[in-house]
Amino acid sequence: MAAKPSFTAVAPTNIPRIEEILSYPILLSDQIAVAVNDSHIFVFQCYKVGKQVDRLCHMLRSAARLASSSSPFYDSPLRRIAAKVSGNLEKSLTLTEKCLRLSILRRFFTIFSPADFNKLFLLLDSSVADMKWFLSIYDASNGGIDVSLPPIASRDPILSWVWSFIASLHIGQLPDKIEAASMLLYLAKDNDRNKQMIVDEGGVLPLLKLLKDNSSPGGQLAASSTLFHLSNNEERVQSIIDDLGIPIIIQTLNTSSMKVQIGVCNLIAKMAEHCPLAKEHSVYSYYIYI
Helix, strand or coil: CCCCCCCCCCCCCCCCCHHHHHHHHHHHHHHHHHHHHCCCCCHHHHHHHHHHHHHHHHHHHHHHHHHHCCCCCCCHHHHHHHHHHHHHHHHHHHHHHCCCCCCHHHHHHCCCCHHHHHHHHHHHHHHHHHHHHHHHHCCCCCCCCCCCCCHHHCCCHHHHHHHHHHHHHHHCCHHHHHHHHHHHHHHHHHCHHHHHHHHHCCCHHHHHHHHHCCCCHHHHHHHHHHHHHHCCCHHHHHHHHHCCHHHHHHHHHHHCCHHHHHHHHHHHHHHHHHCHHHHHHHHHHHHHHC
């Protein structure tokens, strides 16, 4: 008999914690506040920058507190938003530092105008809207799934939907999780780009957790169907394996209703079709099942 396959997760390497990522824009915010207080030209414009940056800083600190809490936290959109916010804050710091007390010669060679501030205000407005959108996901009083569109995803609305649905899988009530899995299934059926986006944005692990939940056959069916449609190439199947999907699939196969078992069997067959390693695992799963 073949050796038992190893179900070892592949640990991510050199991925900074979200708290570390957020510390940089928070530091920039503090530096901007100092520059604004010391400004000597374009004082009113600097004051407006300071107000927007202060609002952003409060939102960043709120996100950091959420990340440090014990509740489930989905940080994929926040990582991308934080990178954009940091870039806009760097621009803010550069511009406000130009407004410090300068010699006549340095002022002559420092060429900027109110138009530069107007461009900056638009960038900061977008960052505020992005952070407001992210924090709204974690506003438990709203309920349901937030499918609003943040500026950062304005050119790719599907990305915003994927983020919202995956976030609901992490933190939503069970009905919201089932709805989110069903919506991801709808997107996955549409095209391979959506499939890859769901995987890249961290959708596999919460789908596996929903599949594992025996209290909700409806959730298990939605999760298994979505994973089935994600499993049409080797790379995405490998992502399921890397998230320790095989032990969860085996457990579900042994403990769930017949209808769920049929869906899981289809998932196993699809994974085995597209990935040699999954095929090895599926043979072992068969021995476990019988």
